[in-house]
Amino acid sequence: MGIKQSLKQSVQRSATLWAGYQFIKAQVNRVRTTAYYLYDARRCWRHMIWRPTERARWALSSEMLFQYHKLEKGLVMPGKPRLFGTDPVRATMALVRRWEAAGYPTSDAIYRGACATVSCYRAGLIARGLHQESPAIHQVDQFLAERQQVLAADPMVTPVPLEAPTKPGAGPWEAFEALSVARRSVRDFAPTAVPKEWVERAVRIAALSPSACNRQPNKVILIEDRAEIDRALSFQNGNRGFGHKVPLLAVLVVDSTGYFDGSERNQTYVDGGLFAMSLMFALRALGLGSCSLNWCVTPATDRAFRKLGHVKDQETVMMMLAIGYPPEAVAVPLSPRRDMEDLMRWSKAKNA
Ligand SMILES: Cc1cc2nc3c(=O)[nH]c(=O)nc-3n(C[C@H](O)[C@H](O)[C@H](O)COP(=O)(O)O)c2cc1C
Known part of the structure; x- marks a missing residue:
């Protein structure tokens, strides 16, 4: 039996000593917990802050999703139509431009989703008779005119009807x-x-x-x-x-x-x-x-x-x-999902 175990056994023989040991252990754990949160804070500080000049691919596509989801949401809102999405559409267009300037693929599902959502947003404003009220409409028109090829390659439409949850005779x-x-x-x-x-x-x-x-x-x-x-x-x-x-x-x-x-x-x-x-x-x-x-x-x-x-x-x-x-x-909303190569990877790490 090791020293640690025999010490523990002798402490266990006395109820008072055992209670004291448990109390000290709990306090040590509390202090240790502070270190865990400091570790989290460091990781958060390093990785979880979007910068206006962000160029990393994952952060850019995430911010694009974040911004154009506001447009998708606006297109399915119930009730009386009202102008929406001016700031998010501007933000989406700026992010798309940053994506292109960084040379990232224009075949990417999230990038194409961004372009398509801006197009559906424009169509949605027109259908609601709100396009003339929109201070961003000219920028939107110009943005879409410059991306006709992307839009025509694989038209994506948002919103879509909600599907039924069952399929008859399904396995x-x-x-x-x-x-x-x-x-x-x-x-x-x-x-x-x-x-x-x-x-x-x-x-x-x-x-x-x-x-x-x-x-x-x-x-x-x-x-x-x-x-x-x-x-x-x-x-x-x-x-x-x-x-x-x-x-x-x-x-x-x-x-x-x-x-x-x-x-x-x-x-x-x-x-x-x-x-x-x-x-x-x-x-x-x-x-x-x-x-x-x-x-x-x-x-x-x-x-x-x-x-x-x-x-x-x-x-x-x-x-x-x-x-x-x-x-x-x-x-x-259509809410496109990321491409397969972004969803998974077979790790080739040497120590895996
Ligand atoms: C943790 C969590 C929080 C969310 N919060 C909101 C929210 O506050 N408002 C909202 O309209 N949607 C919210 N959503 C829904 C997401 O926008 C939605 O899941 C995402 O766009 C994908 O669309 P889907 O759920 O239709 O597949 C949330 C989703 C999750 C998982």
């Missing part, structure tokens, strides 16, 4: 494929109430998601009262234009007391994300629609939201989820 692969294609972020809802039993069925399925050591830290907090939904959504920045139509709002949280120390700090988001995905699939399989709503908030907003009383102190908010029936005919 497991086809069934899963149909469900995956039909699971889209829906930003318009019918006024029909969502049956409680169906939400419970979906949550039961989501509970089958894997979690680290099967600790199952997820909880779904459901808000159905209109005024409460509006109040909760007032703390969230991504529901403009459709938040008022959300019939049921879920707050997805993870109970942080289920984790032993800071080395598990990111596990909350892994477990929470896996659960959220299953929940969205389950809801869609039941014919419902959903839209994830980010919880990228300042500490002050997080604290203020907690004061509404929905979320306990130890619960970490993962995201919100808008849930409801999609209207009869509902459009969703």
Whole structure:
């Protein structure tokens, strides 16, 4: 037996010594946790800041997606048409130019998606009779005229109709494929109430998601009262234009007391994300629609939201989820996905 083990055994013989040992261990872990967060802060500082002069391919394509998604979203918003997207369309065009100037491939799906979305944005403004109001329309026209070839090569259209979640006579692969294609972020809802039993069925399925050591830290907090939904959504920045139509709002949280120390700090988001995905699939399989709503908030907003009383102190908010029936005919953004070579790589690292 090693010195460490025999020392531990003698300490275990005394309840007081053992309690003291556990106390000191917990404090050491707390200090160690600070180091983990400093490591995270360093990685964040190095890699998670977009610069106005950014030229790296991945960051550029991500920023393009970020900007033109605002245009895609605007094209599916319910309600009275109003001018939207002036800043994002300008930002998208500038990013496309930066992409071209850097010599990145114009066959890239995200780049082509950017050009196509600007074109669909223009068409959308015209269809709504808003193009003359747009201060960016001349820049848009010029941008599109310069990219006729890209646009003609492989026309991409946004928005597209929401697909049905099932395929008659489908095997497991086809069934899963149909469900995956039909699971889209829906930003318009019918006024029909969502049956409680169906939400419970979906949550039961989501509970089958894997979690680290099967600790199952997820909880779904459901808000159905209109005024409460509006109040909760007032703390969230991504529901403009459709938040008022959300019939049921879920707050997805993870109970942080289920984790032993800071080395598990990111596990909350892994477990929470896996659960959220299953929940969205389950809801869609039941014919419902959903839209994830980010919880990228300042500490002050997080604290203020907690004061509404929905979320306990130890619960970490993962995201919100808008849930409801999609209207009869509902459009969703095309939202092109990255090319295969960007999605995976077989590692050739020597030490792998
Ligand atoms: C964590 C997370 C947060 C999101 N937050 C928002 C949001 O605040 N508002 C919104 O309209 N969409 C939000 N989305 C939806 C994304 O925009 C959407 O998933 C993405 O554009 C792909 O489209 P799809 O879900 O239709 O396939 C979020 C998605 C995720 C996963």
